[in-house]
Amino acid sequence: MNFMKKQTAGTFATVITLFFALISYIIYLVNIGMDGYFKNAKVPAATRPAVTAIVLLCFVLILTQLKFNGIVNRIIIFITDLMRMAVPALSIATICALIFSRATGLAFIYFSNEEVLLEVQTAANIASSQWTIANMIFWGITAIVGIVASFLTIKKEEE
C-alpha cells in the first residue's frame, strides 16, 4: 500500500506505456507465427526499435524505484526522462518499419483486382493482415500514451 502511495502519475502512465508496448510486441510475434500472408515474415527493422523501447521502459521503471540523492538523483531523473522521450519516437519508428515492409502485402490483400481477390483474400490472409494492422495500431497507442506519460513527472526531485 505504502509502495503504491509512493508512485507518481508518471509512473502509472509509464506502466501503461510498457503494457501497450508489450501487447504490441506480442501481437507482432503472434502475427509472424500464425498461418497467413505474414507468417514468418519477420521485420528486424521493426523489432530493433520495439525491443529497445520495451527495454528503456523497464529501465525507467526500475531506476525510478531506486533511491538516489543529490546530483546523482538529478542525473538519474534526466536520464529516465530522456529514455521516456525516446520511447514514442521508437514506437513510431516501429510503425514505419512495419508499414514499409507490410505495405505491398496489404496492398495485395485489399487492393488487388476483383478477379484475384478470391485467391488472395483467404481467411488466413485476412486474419494475418488484420493482426498486422492491429499491430500498427497498438504501436500507435503506445506512442500516444508514451507522449502523454512524458508530460507527467515520474520521480520526485528532492526538495
Place this chain on the structure above:
Amino acid sequence: MKRKTITSLLRGTSTLMVSVLTLSLLGTSLADSYRKNLDDVLGTQSYVTISDAENARFQSDYGTIEEMKAAAKDIAVRQGEEGTVVMKNDNNVLPLADTNTVALLGLAAYAPYPYNSGDLLAGNEDGVDLVEALNEAGVAINQTLYDFYTEKLLNKHEVITQNQWTGEDVVSIGFDHIYSTTVGDMIDYTIYEVPADRYEEFGAPADMKTQIDKENTTAICVFARPGGEANTYAPGSAVNFDGEKTGKDPLALSEDELSVVAYAKETCDKVIVLLNTGNTMVIKDIVEGGAYEVDGIAYIGCPNDYQFTGIINVLTGKVNATGALTDTFVADNAANPSVTNFGGDYYADADIVSANATNGYDYRYPNEEISNISTSGSFGGGLANYSGGQYIVEAEGIYVGYKYFETRYFDSIMNPEFNASSSEGATQGSVWNYKDEVIYSFGHTLSYLDYMQEIKSIEVEKTTEGNITAVVAVTNQSNQDGKFLAQLYVQQPYTEYDMANKVEKSAVMFLNSAKIDVPAGETREVEITVPTKYLASYDYTNAKTYILDQGNYYFTAAAGSHEAVNNFLGAQGKTVEDGMTANATGSAIVWSDNAQLDTTTFSLSNNTIITNVADDADLNYWTGEETVTYLSRQDWAGTYPINYNEVDIYIGNSPRKDEWIATLRGQIYAIQTDVPAAEGRDNGVRFSTEYIQYEELTTIGASYWDTLVASITIDEAVGAVIHGGSRSDVLTNVENPIVLQNEGVNGFTTAYVDEITGEKYRFNVTSMTLLGSSFNPELAYDWGMVLGNSGLWLDRYSLWGIGLTQRRTPYNGRNYEYVSEDPMLTNRIGYGVLNGCTEKGIINGPKHMGFNDQEHNRNGIAAYMNEQKFRETDLRGFQGALDEGNGLAVMVAFNRIGANNASHHVGLLKTILREEWGFTGIISTDMMNNSYYFTPEAMVMATVTQVADFGGDDNHINLGEGGVDAVWPYISEESVMNDSNLVEQARENLKYQLYTFANSAVMNVSTERVNVWWDDVFATTTNVSGVLAVISIFAWIGLCFVPTKKKED
C-alpha cells in the same frame, strides 16, 4: 507557474516534437518509396512531362481530342463488325428480319460481360450495351421480357463503395441477380442463370408467354462466362442456380441455361444464342441434332464500350458476317489432349527440394528453411518457398486445338495405319470419330453473302528472310457488295524422316488471312503473305534445328481449318466415299520445289545458329528414361497422352538429381568471386538528343551505347535490373528519363481529362477476343495505331497492352486476354498491333511469354515439354510481334519451363529472343512478389531488363529487410563486384532498355519530378517540428540543471 510544471511541459513538448519529427522524417521516406501508388490514390501528380510537340519525333495523327475519340470508337465498332462469328444460321434467322421483334433472354442479354468498367471495359459515358445497340438500330425489343429481366431480376443499381484511402465514393454497377463474374482458382463455379420455370417466382407475369408474339418474334439468348487474372475453370466444377453441384463442365451450357433456351423455343418463332465469353464453351445441346437445337448461334467474345454497335450491324445484316472462330468448339472439352495434363500436382518427393537440415540448406540462404510445398498463391507471402513442387507435362506436343482434331481426322482417312480411329481420346463413343467430337472447327465462319475463295497462285521464297505469297481470288456470288474473309492454310509433308525423328506435322496449318471488299457479282484478288520460316518444323532429336522436308506442300484458301483439310484430302483424291465429312470445296496448289530434306536454310536466323536450347524442358531429360511419350500422329492410340500427374515422379531417383534440385531451387548461375568488375565512371556522355543521333537510334552496336552504360555504377547496374518497379530507375551518370509503366490489355486505363470541361475519357476500348476473331491483321495494325495515338494524347509511353499466350486449354481464366488456340493467328494479330504501336513510338509489351497455360499454380509450376512444342506453339505466338513486328517490350510468364523459371531461361530469353529474333527491347518479369524462385543473378544473365515489383526509384542492389527484394539478402554490391560477367551483363541489359527508350515516344518529352502538396506537408512538418524540438529540448535541459532557489522562509 511552478518550475516543475514548466519542466514537465517542456519535457512533454520535447517528446511530442521529437515524435512528430520522427514520424515526418520516416513518413517522407516511406511516401517517397510508394510515390507512384500515392499519386494514384491521392490524385496527385509527382511527375510532369514537358513536351516540345512541334519538334517531337512521334506525332499524333489526330488534331483534336474529338478526332482521337472518334478513331477509338470507330476501331471498336469495326471489331464488333469483323469479329462477330456467325456459327450457325438456319431458317434464315440471320440477318434479323426487319419486321420481327426481338425477345432478349438470359441475364447476360441485359448485362453483357463485362459490365463494370476496369481493364476489360472502358466504361465511357457513350458506351453501348446490347439493348442500346438494338435500340439504336431500330430493332424492337419485347417489352414484357425487358421489364421482367430489368426490373424483377436484375434491378440494375449503383453500388457505392468508398476508396479506402481517400474516402472518395467509387460507383460501380450491381444487380440483384447476376451471373458470377469471378471464376476463382479451380473451385466450384456457379452458373447463375435463373431457370425458366422459376420466372413467376421472381415476379414474371403469369401471362408472360402470351405477351410474346411468337410468329413475329426472334429470341436472342445470351450466355456469359467470365475470366480473370488468377482464375482457372476446374473441369466438372459446375454448380447450378440452386447451389447444387452438377459435376458438369462449367463451360458447358447448364440445365438452367438450357431451360431458358427451351422457353425461347416455346415462345418465339426462331432462336439465336450469343456466346459472350473468351473461353470456348461446350454447346452441343443447341447445335444440329442437339436436344435444344436453335436456329442461330453467334460468338460475340467480350465486347467493350462500342463493339455492340458493330455486333448489331452484323446481326441486322448491315454488314456481312466475316468473323471466324479462334478456337475449336468440341462436344466435350476432355476431347482436347491438352486437358489430360492440366492443373498440375506434386512430384512424389517434392519435399526433397526443400532447404532444411535433412536435405541440406541452400548455399545462398545458410540455415534458412525454405519449403518446396506451395502454401500461398501467386502473390507471395507465407512461408519461404521455392514454389517448385508442382508440374504438368504438355505431352500433346504441337497438337493443340484444331491441329489435333483435323490431323487425326485426316489420318483417319488417309493413313489408317496410324490408328486415328481407335478408342483412345474418344469422348463420344467407343471409337474416335471427328464428327462426334468436333462441333465447330477453328476458322469456322458463315457469310451472309454467297462467295467463293480460290487460291490462284503461290510463291515460296525459300530463304531465311523470304516470304510465302499467295494470291486468293474471292468471288462475291451474291447481289450485294460486301466484305469477305480469305484464310490461307498449308499442309506440310509428313515423311519417313519425321516419323523416325519424332518431328510432328499438323495435317493443316493456318498461315494468315485477309479481308477484302468485293462488289456484287465480281471477283477480286487478295494477296496474303507470311514469312517462309513458319513453313519449317523443328527437329529436336536429330538435326536439332528447323528443317524443311522434301515433298509436297499443299496450299489452299478455305473457310476454316476443316474445310481446308477437306481441300487437302480432295487434292489427294479423297471424297465422302472415303469417309470425309464433306467433299472438297476448293482446290489446293502444290509447292514441291524442295527436292530434298533441307536442314540448313532455316537453321540460321539473325546470324545465329539455331539449335536446341531447351532439352531440359523435357521431363525425360531429368528422369533419364522415356517417362513421357509425346503424342505422335504415327500412332494415335499408342501415344495418346496419359495424365502424368498420376505417375509418381521421383526427383530423388533421377540420374540428374542434384542438377534437378538446383534448378528447381533457382541455382542457375553462381556469382563469381575472382573477376572484379569495372566501376562505372562519368564518361561525359548523357542520354539526350545531343548524343543520340541517327546512328545511335538505328544501331545498338554504336559505340555511344557502350560508353553510356559503362558509366553506370556496379550498384546501379545490377540494382536497376533487379528492381523494375512501376517506373524506370534514375541512373546517376546517365540522366535517363523516368518512364512510368501502365497496365491494360485493352489499352491505357488512364483517363484523358479535358482541361477545360474536366470530362474524362478512356481509350482502353478494344476487345482482344473480337480482335482475334476478326482474323484481320490489318485491323490489328489499325488498333495498334489508335492505341499508339492514345498514348501520345495521354503522355503515356509504356504499356503492358496485349496478350499473346496460346490458349492451350479452354479453362485458362485469362483466355479473354489472349487471341487463339492457334499460334499463327496470334502471331499475325500480335504483329499487326505491335507494328502500329511502335510506329507511334509506344512501348507495348505483350504478356506472358513462356507458357502461361493456366493461372492455377502459375507461380512456379513446371511445364515440361519437348523442344518442338517449345518453339512452335507459345513462342510462335509472340514471334510475329517481337521478331518481325518491331515490338519494343515483352513480359515473361510466372511459371517454369521445365524445372527452370521462365524468367531465368537463357535459352528462351537470350538465345531465342535476343539472338535468333534480334530483339533489342525491354524484357520484364511478371510480379516477383518476394518469391524465392526468382533469383536476381539468373535473371540478369537471362538478359532481363527489369524485374516487376511495386518499388519506385529503387536502383540499388539491396533494399533491406522491408524492401521488395527482401528475399535476396545474399545480393549486395560486395557480393557482385567481383563478378565482371554479371555486372557487364546487367549493363548490357540496361543498354537494351535505354536503346528502347531512345526509339520510343519517351524522347518526345522530358519528365521531371515535382513536389506535390503532401511533399510540402512533410517538409513543413519536418522543419517546424525540428525547430520546436530543438528549442524545447534545450529549454528543458536548461531547466533540469539550473540550481533550484532556496525558499526564503
